[in-house]
Amino acid sequence: MTSKNILIISPFFFPEPISTGKYNTDLAIELSKKGHKVTVLCFHPFYPDWKVKSSKLNLENIKIIRGGKNIFFTNKTFVRRLILELSFGFFILRKIREFKKNIDIIIPIFPPSFAFYFNLLFIKRQIKKIGIVHDLQEVYSSEKKGFINKCLKYFIHKVEKKCFKSCDKLIFLSNEMKSEAKYIYNLKEEKLIVQYPFININSKITNDLAAIFDKTKTNIVYSGALGEKQNPNKLYEFFIQASKTNNSLNFYFFSKGVFYRKLKKQNKNPQIHFYDLVDKSNLKELYNLSDVQIVPQKENTSKGSLPSKLPNLLASDCKVLIITDPGSEIESIFKKHKLNDVVTSWHTNLLINALEKLISKDVDFDHQQKIAKELFTIQSMLSEIVI
Secondary structure (H helix, E strand, C coil), rough: CCEEEEEEECCCCCCCCCCHHHHHHHHHHHHHHCEEEEEEECCCCCCCCCCCCCCCCCCEEEEEEECCCCCCCCHHHHHHHHHHHHHHHHHHHHHHHCCCCCEEEEEEEEEHHHHHCCHHCCCCCCCCCEEEECCHHHHCCCCCCCCHHHHHHHHHHHHHHHHHCCCCCECCCCCCHHEEEHHHCCHHHHHHEEECCCCCCCCCCCCCCHCCCCCEEEEEEECCCCHHHHHHHHHHHHHHHHHHHHCEEEEEECCHHHHHHHHEEEEEEEECECCCCHHHHHHHHHHCCCCEEEEEECCCCCCCCCCCHHHHHCCCCEEEEEECCCHHHHHHHHHCCCCCECCCCCHHHHHHHHHHHHHHHHCHHHHHHHHHHCCCCCHHHHHHHHC
């Protein structure tokens, strides 16, 4: 395989511990291991608490160019997203001319989209453009009402459509996302690829978290980014109501960010506990100590994304309770491969019943891990990027 010069564009990158930042980091590392020269244009780490932390950390054989050191994000979702889109767009504008000269492949990670849209005029046509779509922002904007949100949806549609159509290949993290994007933006089928998120969890199990959990209780855990698409308020209400029905249950949030801080501040329930995100090296231990891990999706948003932590959860020794839309791709995957049942409603009684059923159920973790390794591999992703 011929070595390629690859440029990855995304504000989210190492050492961010979760979500897109972790995904982008592992992708860059694997491309580098294959002998490709990888450059990353990104921001200093700020996610998920939206507070910039200056970083000089590097990765072997990967060139990291950082910006956004002095950016301040507000707590208002719309405003901080606007700040991110515009500031990253101007950062890329300043850097793209310097790093586009010898690039063979450019990989924009969506969202955000404005940086790629804003700089298309400065990217040579002969450079191969492979977009990776983590979220369809138009799906999430469709749920919001009001004049401002209507204008925002129009802007998102125009920007995402132009970005997607300008790519030579688009990689979506689910068939559901691909089908929705194809319909919304009238995209050509031949350039659309589906590659599920890949397993990227450390196989080594640490011994750092045991003191957090009460071994006499059944421990129900949500861990990871906590934003609008996870339906945080309804998730918290589910935990409250479930705690009232069974005092042998303990509930945990391992997260950061605006929603996390609000829920932690208002919490008075002794069965609900809040902890910071665990280190990447401790994820396997956290999952194995969790009797049940919750994976929530807000109503009518399953077409917008597929949770990137799902492969890691299925590759661990923990039960997984999925809350998703009826007919979603996750529901289809679980049914096809005879995994745990999923819940397709946020009705509290249904959630509590499903949780109790799962707690008492014997789960075949060997089968669960086998399916995870079959479906969620990074090697197929790499083959789509570099042929």
